[in-house]
Amino acid sequence: MIDDKVKIKCSKCSMMFRERAQRIRNGFQKQCPHCLKLITFDSSSEDNNIRRALKSARELRHALEDVAASADEH
Numbered sequence: 001m002i003d004d005k006v007k008i009k010c011s012k013c014s015m016m017f018r019e020r021a022q023r024i025r026n027g028f029q030k031q032c033p034h035c036l037k038l039i040t041f042d043s044s045s046e047d048n049n050i051r052r053a054l055k056s057a058r059e060l061r062h063a064l065e066d067v068a069a070s071a072d073e074h
């Protein structure tokens with residue numbers, strides 16, 4: 001079973017938290033559970049942590065789709 005969550009680093013408080021890859025897309029907003037900063041996930045963001053989280057989420061979604069596809073074959 002693949003973990004479907006990606007780690008996100010908050011740029012304000014530098015703490016890590018996790019969110020499901022399915023939810024992290026352009027325009028998705030999430031409040032940091034530590035400092036309550038509202039984080040907007042935007043691929044054109046200048047925040048490296050946000051761009052990295054979006055990239056990780058996209059890769060993880062593809063990996064999860066591969067698992068689902070191979071499960072269908074059996």
Ligand SMILES: [Zn+2]
Binds near residue numbers: 011013014015035
């Ligand atoms: Zn924070």
